[in-house]
Amino acid sequence: MEFLNLIKNDSWLAPFEKVIAGRHQYTIEKENVLTNSGSHSLASFATGYLYFGLHKVSDGWVFREWAPNATCIYLIGTCNGWQKDPAYKLNNIGSGVWEIFIPEHALHHGDLYKLWIEWNGGAGERIPAWCRRVVQDTESKIFSAQVWNPSVPYVFKNKKFVPSKSPLLIYECHIGMSTSKETVGSYTEFRENILPRIHKAGYNAIQIMAIQEHPYYGSFGYHVSSFFAASSRFGTPEELKELIDTAHSYGIAVIMDIVHSHAVKNETEGLGRFDGTTHQYFHEGDRREHPAWDSLCFDYGKNEVLHFLLSNCKFWLDEYKFDGFRFDGVTSMLYYSHGLGEAFSSYADYYNGNQDGDAIAYLTLANRLIHEVNPHAITIAEEVSGMPGLAVLPEDGGYGFDYRMAMNIPDFWIKMIKEKKDEDWHPSAIWWETTNRRKDEKTISYAESHDQALVGDKTIIFRLIDAAMYWHMQVNDHNMVVERGIALHKMIRLVTASTINGGYLNFMGNEFGHPEWIDFPREGNGWSHKYARRQWDLVDNMDLKYHYLGDFDKEMLAAITSIKNFEKTPLEKLWDSDADQTLAYKRKDLIFVFNFSPTRSYSDYGILAPKGEYEVILNSDSLKFGGFGLTDDSIRHFTHFDPLYKKEKKEWLKLYIPARTAMVLRKVKPVKS
Known part of the structure; x- marks a missing residue:
């Protein structure tokens, strides 16, 4: 049996060589099945988005959908008064695939449509699984697919962009809450107003949340319904493409926060019971629903699901020129228990039979595909258990991510601030926590991300200063609580950013100590946008102390990047x-x-x-x-x-x-x- 480099680099893994090698071999076998034993590449396999969905062809339109349990499917919409018209009835062409050719004059850019799917014992409206554009009616709040065929499609200007990774400095952001107005921000506003700020601050990458369409804005984008549709609440596909192209002109890489760990339970908007079955894309029985997230869990053992998800990865790289992905909820994917209630106190916890081999194979194949499509792509795992090998090459026995999130560090800072007196802040503990990582894996270090800013939690600055922020942030107001908080805020960030071995991440606004939590519009707050925005005027006001923190953050990054390949030194x-x-x-x-x-x-x-x-x-x-x-x-x-x-x-x-x-x-x- 091959002695993998993952084990060579960590002798403590030797007792688990058989399991590690078995996972590696299973992935190879799965790839052989998908690529017909290498007769074609993963990239050519992951092209479902070019076949399924609605496509303009030379003499009309062709639409295809995979719905193996369906007995009859109609395309309904503005083209036929939302009626079951025999002229719009799809044909079953085998293997669960349905198809229809539609004359050119019948569909127009901007038309709305859905599928009416019938099955033994029922029927219902569905938004196509592969559709690229979904919009919500402002009055009825109903979601529909939309024909998207602009007369002037966007053409990318920066065709050979290569991300800078020395080091990778990520500005995590959310388009909708990037505006200072009490509303939903847009791709265009972000491109015009926020990108210049990020560039000036010294970050070389943005990590955008909530791109994949999601019915509930307050889910922060984590309950995805349409995996191939960029959220229309922020603007059009062309506007998102221009945002990405403009970021590239600044030298800024654009990483997408991709959600393949689960899906929204909605049936009308999502994939929950798309063809009448509950198991088309998801597990059956007890494994179908996530016990903590009120969502559905993909069945990564199905080749059709792998085709869907791998095609989704390639789609965003190909169509929108994203530079990579931060995979959300990786811990939940790796374990049958989703990591809930697990201690992960020894290596045995990673190899005790609680691991989902199909999910591990999917993640490994996704990384192989992404780097096949774009060798410069960036992949990051959001993973809390510490599973060895996440950011190790597949050929060395790993799962192929470029980086893993150092999720221990923000937890450490919260614990320090909450539980330790200032006199008990021990540098030995700070050094250990910020440098404690596997030597063969690169990490993204951060003091806080969006997780620490959500309502019910507190940002670092709010934990340090609390209500004093509302009364004592004028530059001439000397307040001991505020002065302590500002001093520690800078120190926490500097020690976190300067001990990296891969990259550093900051959530939008936290660099200048944004004063309030994130709370999206919901019934409990009267559907208010007050806390789902960023108050840029605070950092722009020289009479307030926020700019001190923003200025320090900029100079901190400049100091770090003054050393070539800083993260490797x-x-x-x-x-x-x-x-x-x-x-x-x-x-x-x-x-x-x-x-x-x-x-x-x-x-x-x-x-x-x-x-x-x-x-x-x-x-x-x-x-x-x-x-x-x-x-x-x-x-x-x-x-x-x-x-x-x-x-x-x-x-x-x-x-x-x-x-x-x-x-x-x-x-x-x-x-x-």
């Missing part, structure tokens, strides 16, 4: 003292120094560092970042010789480090004569 701890609450580490020519003590400032504090001259390039206590300005950052610092450390080529770097302060120093290169 060795991370070397130079000093830590839980007693003093100090921490220092280096990456190439940069030294990061932290003093988490709330009360103690240190003069001539010694840190062992490589010999040389150093300049301060970032100081969280600077006046321009809302600090106290207690140090003169124009002064250069020289190391002091100590014979005890001569062999290590290190000397004492002595600094004044104010309380609750972080500094970044850069080694000054000698001038060549």
Whole structure:
């Protein structure tokens, strides 16, 4: 049996070699089935969107749908008064596939349509599973598919865009709530108003949520109904394409938050009982419904489901030029238990028979497909259990993601803020949590994402400052609670971002300490959009303190990207003292120094560092970042010789480090004569 590199890199996995190799072999066998033993590629297999759905052809329209349990299907819509017209009856052409040819004059751009599907014992209206455009009537709130064939289709200008990944700096965002108005934002508004902000801030990627059509806005896009339709509540397909094209012109990659872990239960809008059966796309029996999410679970063991989902991956890459995906809910996919109630306290928990081999095969094949279609694509796993190999190449025994989310880090920060007194913030624990990861897997580190901003939870800034944000954020208002919160907010972000081994993520607005949670319009809040928006005027107002945090975030990213391939540089701890609450580490020519003590400032504090001259390039206590300005950052610092450390080529770097302060120093290169 092949000894996979995943196991070579981690000897603790050796007892589970048979299981790991078995999963690897199962994926190979599944791929052989889908590609007819390699007679064609995964990319050519995953082209269902070019066959199914509605397509304009030279002399009319052709529509196809897979509905194996159906006994009769009609296309109904504005073209025939929403009636069962024999002229619009589909033909069963075998293998559960239905087809109809429609004359060119019968359908027009903008027409609405659905399917009327009949089966033994019932019938119902359905939105086609493969449709690319779904709209909601403003009065009746009913969703329908829409014929989309604009006279001037969008043509991408940036055809050879390659994402920058050194490091990957992700701005997680939601189109609808990106506006400052109490309404739903649009693709166009985001392109015109928000993309320039993101570019100016220094991020090189955006991760967009809620793109796939979903009936309920408040689901944050996680209860998907139409997997091939870009949400029309934000605008048209052309407007989304222009947004992506414009992002590419800025050098910004566009990652889609894709939901293949479950689907909405709705039957009229979604796939819940599409052809009259409950198991066309989903599991039967106890496995059909997700016990925590009120949604349906795909059956990844069915080749037709794999065809649907893999085609969905390729569609978004091909049609919209997305640069990759963040896969949501991977933990739920990996385990029969969906990870609920699991401790994951030992390696045995990953190989104890509770794992869904079909889901593992799907995720591996999805990654292989995505990178086959676009070798520069980015794939990220949102996974909490710590399953080994997620971000390891399939040929090495892994599942093929480029990155995995470091979901332990935001949980750690919440626990620290909630449960620890400032005097008990131990740098050794901070170092451990921000650097504790598998050596053979790249991660996306983050202090908080959208999860920590949802109603019922609190953002970091809100946990630190709370109600004082409403009264003491004027620049001339000196409030101890606010000053503490601003100082720690900067330090938390800097230590998280500077210890990465892959990338860093921030949720929209959190970089400047957006003051309130996210609460989408719902019956419980009177369908208000007040908390489903971003108040950009706060960071733009120089009389308020929010801009201090935004300015620091920008300079922090600039410091990190000043080092080529920063995320790949060795991370070397130079000093830590839980007693003093100090921490220092280096990456190439940069030294990061932290003093988490709330009360103690240190003069001539010694840190062992490589010999040389150093300049301060970032100081969280600077006046321009809302600090106290207690140090003169124009002064250069020289190391002091100590014979005890001569062999290590290190000397004492002595600094004044104010309380609750972080500094970044850069080694000054000698001038060549």
